[in-house]
Amino acid sequence: MKRLHPALTLLIATVLAYGLLIPQLGFYWDDLPMSWIRYQLGADAMTRYFSTNRPVWALLYQITTRILPHEPIYWQVFALFWRWLGAVTLWAIAEKLFPQRQKFALVLSLLFLLYPGFNQQWASYLYSHFFIVLFFFLFSFLLMLRGKTIPALIFSALNLWMMEYFFVLELIRPFLIWTSLEAESLPARRRLTRTFSLWTPYLAVFALAVFSRFFIFNNQIYGFSIKNELLKTPIETIALLFKNIFSSLWVVSGAAWALVFQFPDPLADGPRITLIYLMVVIAVSALILLGWRNQPSTGDAFPGSARWIITLGVIMLLLGGPPFWLVNVPVSLGFPANRATLSFLLGVSFIFAGLLELVPSKIKYPLAVGFIALAAGRQFLWANEFRRDWTNHKNLFWQMTWRAPGLEKNTVVLINEELEYYADNSLSAVLNWVYAPDNHTDIVDYVLFYPTNRTDLSLSLDTPVKYDFLAGNFAGNTSQAVVFYFSPPRCLRLLDPEIDSQNRLIPEDSLLRNAALLSSSAPILRHSIARMPEVYMPEPAHGWCYYFEKADLARQLGDWETVTQLGDAAFALDDYPNDPVERFVFIEGYAHTTDWEKAVELSQASYKVSKNYVAPLLCKLWDRIERETKSTPEQKSTLVNVRSMFGCLP
Numbered sequence: 256m257k258r259l260h261p262a263l264t265l266l267i268a269t270v271l272a273y274g275l276l277i278p279q280l281g282f283y284w285d286d287l288p289m290s291w292i293r294y295q296l297g298a299d300a301m302t303r304y305f306s307t308n309r310p311v312w313a314l315l316y317q318i319t320t321r322i323l324p325h326e327p328i329y330w331q332v333f334a335l336f337w338r339w340l341g342a343v344t345l346w347a348i349a350e351k352l353f354p355q356r357q358k359f360a361l362v363l364s365l366l367f368l369l370y371p372g373f374n375q376q377w378a379s380y381l382y383s384h385f386f387i388v389l390f391f392f393l394f395s396f397l398l399m400l401r402g403k404t405i406p407a408l409i410f411s412a413l414n415l416w417m418m419e420y421f422f423v424l425e426l427i428r429p430f431l432i433w434t435s436l437e438a439e440s441l442p443a444r445r446r447l448t449r450t451f452s453l454w455t456p457y458l459a460v461f462a463l464a465v466f467s468r469f470f471i472f473n474n475q476i477y478g479f480s481i482k483n484e485l486l487k488t489p490i491e492t493i494a495l496l497f498k499n500i501f502s503s504l505w506v507v508s509g510a511a512w513a514l515v516f517q518f519p520d521p522l523a524d525g526p527r528i529t530l531i532y533l534m535v536v537i538a539v540s541a542l543i544l545l546g547w548r549n550q551p552s553t554g555d556a557f558p559g560s561a562r563w564i565i566t567l568g569v570i571m572l573l574l575g576g577p578p579f580w581l582v583n584v585p586v587s588l589g590f591p592a593n594r595a596t597l598s599f600l601l602g603v604s605f606i607f608a609g610l611l612e613l614v615p616s617k618i619k620y621p622l623a624v625g626f627i628a629l630a631a632g633r634q635f636l637w638a639n640e641f642r643r644d645w646t647n648h649k650n651l652f653w654q655m656t657w658r659a660p661g662l663e664k665n666t667v668v669l670i671n672e673e674l675e676y677y678a679d680n681s682l683s684a685v686l687n688w689v690y691a692p693d694n695h696t697d698i699v700d701y702v703l704f705y706p707t708n709r710t711d712l713s714l715s716l717d718t719p720v721k722y723d724f725l726a727g728n729f730a731g732n733t734s735q736a737v738v739f740y741f742s743p744p745r746c747l748r749l750l751d752p753e754i755d756s757q758n759r760l761i762p763e764d765s766l767l768r769n770a771a772l773l774s775s776s777a778p779i780l781r782h783s784i785a786r787m788p789e790v791y792m793p794e795p796a797h798g799w800c801y802y803f804e805k806a807d808l809a810r811q812l813g814d815w816e817t818v819t820q821l822g823d824a825a826f827a828l829d830d831y832p833n834d835p836v837e838r839f840v841f842i843e844g845y846a847h848t849t850d851w852e853k854a855v856e857l858s859q860a861s862y863k864v865s866k867n868y869v870a871p872l873l874c875k876l877w878d879r880i881e882r883e884t885k886s887t888p889e890q891k892s893t894l895v896n897v898r899s900m901f902g903c904l905p
Contacts, residue, residue: 261361262343264546265368269339271535271542272369272631273376276638277335281327281645281790283676284591286380289316291684292726294325296695300726303697307725312417315384326790327379334379337386342368344393345604351400352434353560358547359608362623365543367604369630372511372588372596376634377641378676385597388414392421396428399457400435408460415464419578420598425461426574427601429454430567496580503576503586507599508606511588515629519636528639532632539631540624547620564609571602590676644676647743649791650800651682652689654747655739656787657804661780662690664700665731667720669738669773671765672705679705680724692786697727706766714769738774740767745834746800749807750774754875759868760836776811799830799837806840818844835861835869839876846880851893854880858897874903 259267282290293301298317305313323329342364349360375382392414398407411428414421432450441449519529575598579586586595607626611619651674662668668686672679683703691700702722704712712720718733738750740761755761755771787794795801802825809817822841832838838857845854858877861869877897884890898905 258548259542259546261346261357261364261546264361264542265342265346265364266339267542268365268368268539268627268631269335269342271538272634273338273638274331274335275531275535275635276642277328277331279642279645280331280377280379280638281648282330282380283378283641283644284375284381284678284681286330286378287677287681288684288724290320290325290380291688292724293320295688295692296697296726300697304724304726309418312384312388315387315417319384319387325788330379330383331377334376334383334386337383337390338368338376341386341390341393344390344397345601348393348397348400348431351397352431354438356560358620359612361543361546362611362627363604363608365627366607366630367600369627369634370511370596370600370603371514371630371633372507372603373593373600374634374637375591375594377638382594385418385420385594388417389421389597391417392424396431399428399453400431404456408456411457412460412464415461416467421575422464423574423577424571424598424601425457427567427571428457430570434563434567499580499583499585500576503580503599504572506586506588507572507596508603511596511603512607512626512630514588515626515633517633517636524636524639528636532635535635536628536632539628543624543627561609561612564612565606568602568605568607568609571605572599573602575599575602591678641676644674648674648677648685650743650795651741651747652685652791653787653795654741654800654804656689656783656785657801658747658749658808659737659779660783660785660808662701662737662784663735663778663780664691665729665735666701666778667731667733667736668701668703669706669736669767669770670703671740671742671762671767672707673741673743679703679708683722683724688788689785692788699724699727699729702729702731706770707764714766714773716773733773735778736770736773736775737778738767738770740765742834746803746832746837748834748836749776749779751839753879754836754839754872757875758836758872760834760865779808779811781812799825799828799832802828803832803837803840806844810840810843815844815847819848819850835864836872839872842876843880846893847884849884849887849889851889855893855897859900862901870901870903873901874898877901877903 289301289304292304293316298320301316301320302310302313305316319333323333345367346360346364349363350357353359391410395407395410395414398404398410411425415425429450432453433446436446436449439446439449519532521529524532576586578584578598579595584595585592586599587593588596611623614622670679670682674682680703683701686701686703687694687699694700699722702720706712706714713733716734720729720731720733722729739747740750740755741747750758750761750767750771752772752774755774756768758768758771761767761771802821806818806821806825809815809821818840822844825841838861842854842857842861845851845857858873862873877894881890881894897903
C-alpha cells in the first residue's frame with residue numbers, strides 16, 4: 256500500500272479535529288460585531304472600524320467579504336482551509352530544510368496544526384484572516400528557500416503590513432537561510448556572508464515596515480506602555496518584564512500541551528461525544544501511522560540537527576513574544592487571551608519536534624502519535640463546547656424575540672455574562688441585527704452590556720449611556736433599559752424590579768439584582784419589529800420557554816386570559832420550568848382570573864424548590880396580587896393562607 260501524501264494526511268487530521276461539527280457551529284466573539292459592521296453597515300463602515308487598527312489588514316476583509324456570504328458554514332470551511340494550508344506550507348519548509356527527515360517534517364506540521372494552546376479555530380470570520388496572514392508569513396519562507404525572491408518579498412511585506420502577531424518573527428529568516436545552506440558545505444565565514452547577502456533584501460523590507468509603523472502609522476490599539484513604566488520604575492519594570500517572559504514561555508509550551516490530558520467527562524459531555532472523541536483519537540493515530548508508511552527515516556539531516564531544531568524553536572519563541580511583552584498584554588490559555596499563543600505556535604512546534612528527535616526511536620514514535628492524537632481529540636472537545644454555546648446563543652435571541660417582539664430605539668439591554676464565547680459587544684451586534692435589520696447608518700439603535708464588564712456603567716436611573724462601535728455610535732439612557740437573566744436550561748427572563756432586586760437565585764456577582772431596579776417592560780413594543788436572521792433558523796420547538804415568554808408578554812399587556820390559556824398549554828407539556836420564578840407569571844394569571852386554587856398550587860410548587868430563597872419572593876408577588884386584584888372573601892382567605900404558608904410578614 257502506498258503511503259498517504261502528507262498534504263492529504265494533514266487534511267484528514269484537520270477535518271477530524273476541527274471539522275466534524277461544522278454544520279452545527281456559528282459565529283463567535285468578534286465574528287459577530289465585525290461581520291455585522293461589514294454586512295449590515297457596509298464596506299465603508301468596515302473601513303472606519305479598522306481605521307485605528309490594522310488598516311492594511313482591512314483590505315483583506317474587503318476582499319473576502321465580497322466572496323463569502325454572511326453565513327457561518329462558509330466561514331468555518333474557509334478558516335479550516337487556511338489552517339490546513341499553513342500546516343502544508345510548514346511541512347514543505349521542513350522538507351526543504353531537512354530533506355532526509357520526512358517523518359520529522361510530518362510530525363512538525365501535525366504539532367503545528369493541532370497545537371492545543373489555541374482553542375479559537377471556530378471564531379472563523381475573525382481567525383480565517385489570522386491564518387491567511389500566517390500563510391503569507393510561512394509562504395514567504397518557502398518561496399525564499401525555492402529561490403523565488405521577488406514573490407517571497409511580496410508575501411513578507413503582506414505579513415509585516417497587515418498585523419503585528421508575526422511581525423518580529425520575521426527576524427527568524429536569517430537563521431532559516433543559514434540552515435538551508437548546510438548542504439553546500441561552505442566554510443563558516445563564507446556561509447555567514449552568504450546568509451547575510453541572501454537576507455539583505457528581506458531586511459530592507461523589514462526596516463521599511465518598522466519605519467512605517469513608527470512614523471507613518473503609529474496609532475495602534477496598544478501603546479508602548481512599557482516605555483513609560485521604564486522611565487518611572489526601571490528596576491521593577493525590568494523584573495516584571497522578565498517574570499512575564501518566563502511565565503509566557505511556560506504557558507505556551509508545557510502548560511499548553513498539558514491540556515491534551517483533559518479527557519471528556521461522559522456525564523457532562525454525554526456518551527455520544529465521548530465516543531466520537533475516542534474515534535477521533537484512534538483515527539488520527541492510524542492516520543499518522545499510515546502517513547509514515549514506507550517513509551525513509553535516515554540519520555540526522557546534519558550533525559546535531561535535533562539540538563539546532565530546538566535552538567531554532569527557542570529563537571522563534573523569543574521573537575514571538577515582543578508584540579505582547581512590550582505592551583504588557585498577558586499571555587494565557589484562557590479565552591479569548593489565548594489568541595496570543597498564535598505568535599508562539601511556530602516556536603513551540605519546533606521545540607517539541609526537536610525534543611522528540613532526542614528520544615530513542617522505540618519511544619519517539621509512540622510518544623509523537625500519542626501527543627498528536629490526544630491534541631486532535633482535545634480540539635474536537637473544544638469544537639463541541641463551541642457548538643453548545645452557539646445553541647444557547649440562538650436560544651437566547653429566540654426567547655428574547657418571543658418575549659420582546661419589538662424594542663423602542665435607544666434601548667439599553669443588560670444581561671448576565673453566561674455565554675462562554677461571546678463578549679457583550681458580540682451580543683450587541685446581534686441585538687441590532689435582529690431588532691434593526693434595515694438600519695445601515697452609523698447611528699446604532701441598541702446596545703447590550705454585561706454589567707460585570709462595564710465598570711463605568713452606572714446602575715442608577717436617568718444616566719446617559721454612550722457607546723462607540725467604531726463604525727457607529729449609540730446614545731441612550733438607563734431610564735430606558737430592559738434587564739434579562741439567562742442561565743440555561745432556565746428560560747430567558749425579563750427581570751421584575753419589584754421581585755428580582757431581592758432574588759437570591761440570581762448570583763450576586765452578576766450585579767443583576769442591582770440592575771433589576773432599572774428593568775422595565777415599557778421599552779418593549781406590542782407589535783413585532785424583530786426579524787430573525789436566516790442563520791438562526793429554524794425556530795426552536797415550542798417548549799416550556801416559548802409558553803413562558805409569551806405568557807410574560809401577555810402579562811405585560813394585562814391579558815390575563817391569554818396568560819392562563821398559555822399556562823394550561825405549558826403545564827400539559829412533558830417540559831417543565833427549571834427556575835421556580837418561571838411559575839410566577841402563571842400564579843399571577845390564575846389569581847387575576849380568580850382561579851385561586853391553581854395559583855396557590857403553583858406557589859407551593861415553587862416554594863418547595865428552595866424555601867428560604869423563594870418564600871420572600873412569593874410574599875412580594877402576593878402583595879402585588881393583593882394590590883391588583885379585586886378584594887373578595889375568596890381573595891382575602893387565599894391571602895391569609897399563603898402568607899401563613901410562606902411566613903410573610905403582615
